[in-house]
Amino acid sequence: MTRRGWILLAAWCGLLALGVAWVQQRLTVSADLRMFLPSPRTEQQRLLVQNVGESPASRLLLIALSGDQPAQLAQISKKLAASLASHREFELVANGEQSPLAVPEELLPYRYLITDSFDGAPLDETRLASALAERAEDMASPAAAFIEELLQRDPTLELLHLAERWQPRFEPHRIDDTWFTSDGSRALLVVETHAAAFDPEGQTHALEALHAEFERARGESTARLMVSGSGYFSSIIKNRTQNEAAWFGTAATGGLILLMWIAYRHFGFTLLGALPLASGALAGLAAVSALFASVHGITLAFGFTLIGVAQDYPLHLFSHLHPGLTPLETARQVWRPLATGVASTCVAYLAFLMSGVTGLAQLACLTVTGLVVAGLTTRFLLPHIVPEITRDPAGSPLLARLNARIQRLPRPYLLLAVIPAAAVAVFLLRPEGFWQNDLSRLTPVPPELLRADAELRREMATPDLRYLLVASAASEDAVLAVLEKLDPALERAARDGAVGAWDHAARYLPTVAVQRRRQAALPEAAALRAMLERVVADLPFEPALFDPFVEDMARARALPPITRENLSQTPLALRVASELFPRDGRWYGLVSLYEVHDPKIIADIARTQAGVTFLDLKTASQELVAAQRTHILVCLEVAALLLVMVIWLALRRWSRVLRVLAPMVLTTLVILAVLRAAGVSLNLFHLVSLVLAAGLGLDYALFFEHASDDPAEQRRTLHALLVCSLSTLLVFALLALSTVPVLQAIGVTVSLGVISNFALALLLTRERAPA
Amino acid sequence: MSTGFVEYRFSHLLKRPLYVGGILEYRADGVLVRKVEWPYQELTEVTGDQVHITRTGKPPRTVSLQRVPQLRVLLDSFRALLEGKLQPLSADFDIALEDAAAGWKLTLTPKGAQLRKHLAHIDVFGAGDHPSCLEAVEHDGDAALTLFGPAPASLAQAPLPGRAELESRCRLPAASAAAGQ
Numbered sequence A: 001m002t003r004r005g006w007i008l009l010a011a012w013c014g015l016l017a018l019g020v021a022w023v024q025q026r027l028t029v030s031a032d033l034r035m036f037l038p039s040p041r042t043e044q045q046r047l048l049v050q051n052v053g054e055s056p057a058s059r060l061l062l063i064a065l066s067g068d069q070p071a072q073l074a075q076i077s078k079k080l081a082a083s084l085a086s087h088r089e090f091e092l093v094a095n096g097e098q099s100p101l102a103v104p105e106e107l108l109p110y111r112y113l114i115t116d117s118f119d120g121a122p123l124d125e126t127r128l129a130s131a132l133a134e135r136a137e138d139m140a141s142p143a144a145a146f147i148e149e150l151l152q153r154d155p156t157l158e159l160l161h162l163a164e165r166w167q168p169r170f171e172p173h174r175i176d177d178t179w180f181t182s183d184g185s186r187a188l189l190v191v192e193t194h195a196a197a198f199d200p201e202g203q204t205h206a207l208e209a210l211h212a213e214f215e216r217a218r219g220e221s222t223a224r225l226m227v228s229g230s231g232y233f234s235s236i237i238k239n240r241t242q243n244e245a246a247w248f249g250t251a252a253t254g255g256l257i258l259l260m261w262i263a264y265r266h267f268g269f270t271l272l273g274a275l276p277l278a279s280g281a282l283a284g285l286a287a288v289s290a291l292f293a294s295v296h297g298i299t300l301a302f303g304f305t306l307i308g309v310a311q312d313y314p315l316h317l318f319s320h321l322h323p324g325l326t327p328l329e330t331a332r333q334v335w336r337p338l339a340t341g342v343a344s345t346c347v348a349y350l351a352f353l354m355s356g357v358t359g360l361a362q363l364a365c366l367t368v369t370g371l372v373v374a375g376l377t378t379r380f381l382l383p384h385i386v387p388e389i390t391r392d393p394a395g396s397p398l399l400a401r402l403n404a405r406i407q408r409l410p411r412p413y414l415l416l417a418v419i420p421a422a423a424v425a426v427f428l429l430r431p432e433g434f435w436q437n438d439l440s441r442l443t444p445v446p447p448e449l450l451r452a453d454a455e456l457r458r459e460m461a462t463p464d465l466r467y468l469l470v471a472s473a474a475s476e477d478a479v480l481a482v483l484e485k486l487d488p489a490l491e492r493a494a495r496d497g498a499v500g501a502w503d504h505a506a507r508y509l510p511t512v513a514v515q516r517r518r519q520a521a522l523p524e525a526a527a528l529r530a531m532l533e534r535v536v537a538d539l540p541f542e543p544a545l546f547d548p549f550v551e552d553m554a555r556a557r558a559l560p561p562i563t564r565e566n567l568s569q570t571p572l573a574l575r576v577a578s579e580l581f582p583r584d585g586r587w588y589g590l591v592s593l594y595e596v597h598d599p600k601i602i603a604d605i606a607r608t609q610a611g612v613t614f615l616d617l618k619t620a621s622q623e624l625v626a627a628q629r630t631h632i633l634v635c636l637e638v639a640a641l642l643l644v645m646v647i648w649l650a651l652r653r654w655s656r657v658l659r660v661l662a663p664m665v666l667t668t669l670v671i672l673a674v675l676r677a678a679g680v681s682l683n684l685f686h687l688v689s690l691v692l693a694a695g696l697g698l699d700y701a702l703f704f705e706h707a708s709d710d711p712a713e714q715r716r717t718l719h720a721l722l723v724c725s726l727s728t729l730l731v732f733a734l735l736a737l738s739t740v741p742v743l744q745a746i747g748v749t750v751s752l753g754v755i756s757n758f759a760l761a762l763l764l765t766r767e768r769a770p771a
Numbered sequence B: 001m002s003t004g005f006v007e008y009r010f011s012h013l014l015k016r017p018l019y020v021g022g023i024l025e026y027r028a029d030g031v032l033v034r035k036v037e038w039p040y041q042e043l044t045e046v047t048g049d050q051v052h053i054t055r056t057g058k059p060p061r062t063v064s065l066q067r068v069p070q071l072r073v074l075l076d077s078f079r080a081l082l083e084g085k086l087q088p089l090s091a092d093f094d095i096a097l098e099d100a101a102a103g104w105k106l107t108l109t110p111k112g113a114q115l116r117k118h119l120a121h122i123d124v125f126g127a128g129d130h131p132s133c134l135e136a137v138e139h140d141g142d143a144a145l146t147l148f149g150p151a152p153a154s155l156a157q158a159p160l161p162g163r164a165e166l167e168s169r170c171r172l173p174a175a176s177a178a179a180g181q
Helices: A003-026 A043-054 A070-085 A105-114 A125-139 A144-151 A158-166 A200-218 A230-264 A267-291 A297-320 A327-353 A358-380 A397-408 A415-429 A447-459 A476-495 A512-521 A525-536 A543-558 A565-569 A572-579 A599-608 A617-651 A654-677 A684-706 A711-736 A741-765 B069-083 B087-091 B113-118 B163-170 B173-180
Strands: A060-066 A090-094 A173-175 A178-180 A187-193 A224-228 A467-473 A499-503 A580-583 A586-596 A612-616 B002-010 B018-026 B032-038 B042-047 B050-055 B061-064 B093-099 B104-110 B121-127 B130-137 B143-148
Touching: A003 A267, A043 A612, A043 A617, A060 A070, A060 A200, A060 A447, A070 A090, A070 A173, A070 A178, A070 A187, A070 A200, A090 A572, A105 A158, A105 A512, A105 A543, A105 A565, A125 A144, A125 A525, A178 A187, A187 A200, A187 A572, A200 A224, A200 A230, A224 A230, A224 A447, A230 A267, A230 A297, A230 A711, A267 A297, A267 A358, A297 A327, A297 A358, A297 A684, A297 A711, A297 A741, A327 A358, A327 A617, A327 A684, A358 A684, A397 A711, A415 A654, A415 A741, A467 A476, A467 A599, A476 A499, A476 A512, A476 A580, A476 A586, A476 A599, A525 A543, A565 A572, A572 A580, A572 A586, A586 A599, A599 A612, A612 A617, A617 A654, A617 A684, A654 A684, A654 A741, A684 A711, A684 A741, A711 A741, B002 B163, B018 B069, B032 B069, B069 B087, B069 B130, B087 B093, B130 B163, B143 B163
Parallel strands: none
Antiparallel strands: A060 A187, A060 A224, A090 A187, A173 A178, A467 A586, A467 A612, A499 A586, A580 A586, B002 B018, B002 B143, B018 B032, B032 B042, B042 B050, B050 B061, B093 B104, B104 B121, B121 B130, B130 B143
């Protein structure tokens, strides 16, 4: 290498180092999966997307303790709950111990502002008399011991009334006052983490704290801890992906170095070959971190996978080097097919830029920048620092024999008809589930974890996961007012059997107006005392017994209305926080529905009331995914057209264009048919992989097509494409071994694509040597 | 299996003791029925996990036993007594039996902290295979005393006996058992 070459290499490496430093400072990696959700178009879809990841409910971790006697598990559950409650990683802990009656002393008088008991008729002497007479009977009933606790303070049993009203429709089974699964084998707890569900770092900290506290609470017991929930998933995916990325990276690097050594027998090539890829990756990273506030982890993982194609660019240069031609001249020679490949692949990725999905737009930006930079550096920088060689890497006799043998292979043009026919047959035979419309299937969470999660949720008696009413308004109180107005219609629907039960924040937290009205209707202390005197005359109670009742009532008359803030230290906080929350300057109130028998009636209720939306999560998400896919498919069709135009501009003859496109089109059909035959429903990640495979196929075909009649040139092209496809296959076959479903899907799809594309390009695109 | 009963309740919250009479029935399907016939009508049915209390002219009330664990244990023990099986009781109580010629006395002392908060002990008096009286005593001296056997027809007219007298009546199983037959 010349002195100029060394200086250039040093400058290049320096620039890369600067780039690394800049990117490190700029880049914010996010784990918010919503970046990969399509942009919502309807109010329903907007609520749906909001609901994913940010709602307090998504910060809940479900915990199951198993592996010991129920009594022991209950003990551990209590200890664990006590220690977690005071831990800074957790907002709230519930294990069944705290009944809704366990409210702080100072909030107890609020029961008279929250209860609806006196809405119809105020608490007058008649009502008081009948309530106290009933209490006298209660005192002689089996429930006496229980009533005694409440009698003095709460003779009308408002706390009981509220507890009954608030009681979850299906509360988990209890053993020793703690929640259990119905078979009694597992104790259940729910905790809310401080960290958001899509904050894997925070979730990992919370989980570590949880495990440490569990170890402490467990003591000598054989009990085991099981955790589930969105937060747990994001933590586990991050750790799993990181672990796999580590060994996968090592294996791929080792394999590639070995492959490069076998192909070129020159260690310098291995190092130099990494430069365009590194430059492309860095440039891509710099571009996304400059254009977007934060970059999704999946974009990065995905983007680097896609940019991996650029590893092929220097290989084309290297394989075509031979004595008698300078590297720069070689670069000029391979530039035409290379540039066509880069340009057409980039055009395809530009389709993702228009997809309306932030994650995909980032992906497109990263990949296009990366590929362009890698292509340009291969053409304009790399040739200056590549050592001139004395030996033709493609000159081996083995390769010559292989080339000759391939030349003699028949050209199976029949495949042009057979593959499409076979693919159509497969599509017709397995028409069901072509597309994956289930948004939840987009998650990289392994299915066995999802199953365990669903089981726990069933035991925790969570409400209907599909239907939801959402109220929104400008303030907390305005949302509560909307919710209050919903009640009569919902009561009617419940009477008609359309819905079993419902729950919303206004049941715990009436509007200020309602609280004021109730307050005004409460009797004054003196009047209440006088009523009590008269009422107890015929009953076995002394009037002074009810002094605590009179005091609570007096306090209730003077209280400022209760708000969401006041509830923060009560067992109700968990429920209210998940049902009433502000977002983007607006307040939202969720109405959970239980046992929805007639969704149409519920939808009608939403239609007739301003500020209320009926949310069918399943349909909304399916529509969302379907709409997104339609959009992406349109983008891809446009991209395909552009791609054909780019190729036509480069080749200028339709026969050549067709020969170049055939392997790519057929391979796409082959992949689709194989996936279909295996019963795989296609999702977004498959689409991305298909585009990647198509890009590879295009490159292979362009180079095979470009190879002239010169047998040496043909050998060099074969050599380059063998190295390229083997290295790509190596990387993606490793990816296919991943336990993360998304990575596995990509790995399988692209591996299939590489094999099929290479074989088809070899057989269909290469011109038969003149006999 | 059914028996008449009179239950007296002494509580510091009451001006005077309360007492009710009626029929206790343990049905073959496992439902425990407590039917108050005097001084008012009240029907309590314990089915599995639920207590349904119905009074004339009032909507029935249902209390989940999960919400009132102490009541659950009391009812379980009651049921166990009626079935004559002490085994299920030993999970929740320490059991002591005093056997004498005239009759026997069973003392149940709760084990769990939650139950101990409300209940000091339950004494059951009886003779042969018949319990005749059950006295549940709380720590503050409040007590519920249930005499089994047909309710005296004169319950309404008779002046309410003093607590001491009722307790001594309760502790004479042989006599009350004889009176009941």
